[in-house]
Amino acid sequence: MKKLLLLGIICVLVTLTAQAQDVIFRSSTDSIQAQVLTVGTSEVTYRKWNNLEGPIYSISIDEIAAIRYANGSYDFFSNKSVTTPEKSNQSHSMMLTRSGNTYYYDNLVMNKQATLEWLETQKCPAAYEQFRYGLNLSKGGWMLMGIGLGLDLCGTIILYKTGKAIGGILTGLGAAFEIACIPTIAVGYSKMHQSVNVYNMSCNKTAKVKPYWTIQASENGIGLAYKF
Numbered sequence: 001m002k003k004l005l006l007l008g009i010i011c012v013l014v015t016l017t018a019q020a021q022d023v024i025f026r027s028s029t030d031s032i033q034a035q036v037l038t039v040g041t042s043e044v045t046y047r048k049w050n051n052l053e054g055p056i057y058s059i060s061i062d063e064i065a066a067i068r069y070a071n072g073s074y075d076f077f078s079n080k081s082v083t084t085p086e087k088s089n090q091s092h093s094m095m096l097t098r099s100g101n102t103y104y105y106d107n108l109v110m111n112k113q114a115t116l117e118w119l120e121t122q123k124c125p126a127a128y129e130q131f132r133y134g135l136n137l138s139k140g141g142w143m144l145m146g147i148g149l150g151l152d153l154c155g156t157i158i159l160y161k162t163g164k165a166i167g168g169i170l171t172g173l174g175a176a177f178e179i180a181c182i183p184t185i186a187v188g189y190s191k192m193h194q195s196v197n198v199y200n201m202s203c204n205k206t207a208k209v210k211p212y213w214t215i216q217a218s219e220n221g222i223g224l225a226y227k228f
Helices: 002-019 112-121 125-161 165-202
Strands: 022-026 031-039 043-048 057-060 064-068 074-076 096-099 102-105 108-110 212-218 221-227
Touching: 022 043, 074 112, 096 165, 102 112, 108 112, 112 125, 112 165, 125 165
Parallel strands: none
Antiparallel strands: 022 031, 022 064, 031 043, 043 057, 064 074, 096 102, 102 108, 212 221
C-alpha cells in the first residue's frame, strides 16, 4: 500500500513538473521547451528547460509563432514566416485543422480557448465571430445540462423523502433543461468546427477545403447540411 501511495505521489509530481514548462513554438515547425524570462518587442529571452541554471538564450519575435506558458495561456505573434527549403514546398498546404476539440495550425496544438485567441490575432473576423459564438453557445448548453441535472437530483430526493408534488415538478423541469442542452451543445460545437473552413476559405486563400457534413439550424429546425 505504501509503495502504491509513493508511486502515485511520484506520478503527480512528474505530471506537475511536465506542465510547469513554457513552450516556444517557432515558425520553422519546431518547438523549444523552456522557461521564458522576458518577452520584448523584438526578442524573447529564455533558459532551456533541461538546464535552468544554464545560459540565457534569445530568439527574435519574427521567428516565433506562439508561446504556451506553464499556466496554459498562450501568446500569439503575427510573425514573418521563416521559410526553409523543406518548408517552402509545403507552405501552400498550410491549413487550420482539427481532431475532435483540438485544433492545429502548422506546429501549434490548441484547445478551444487558445484557438479563439489565435483566431483573434489572424484578422479573420468571420471565423473569429463564428468560433466565439459557437464556444459561448456550447458553454450555455453545458450550463443548461448542469442546471437540469441539479433540478433532477433535487426533485428525485424530494419525491423519495416526502412524496410531495414539487419533487415531480422539479424533476420535469430538470428533464426539460437536459433535453434543451442537447441541440444547444450540438449547434455550438458545429459552429466552432465550421469556423475552421471559414478561416481556410476566407483568410487562407491557398488552402483547399474539402466538402463536409455539418449540423445547421434554420427556421425549419435542425438538420444535416452538406457544405462544398
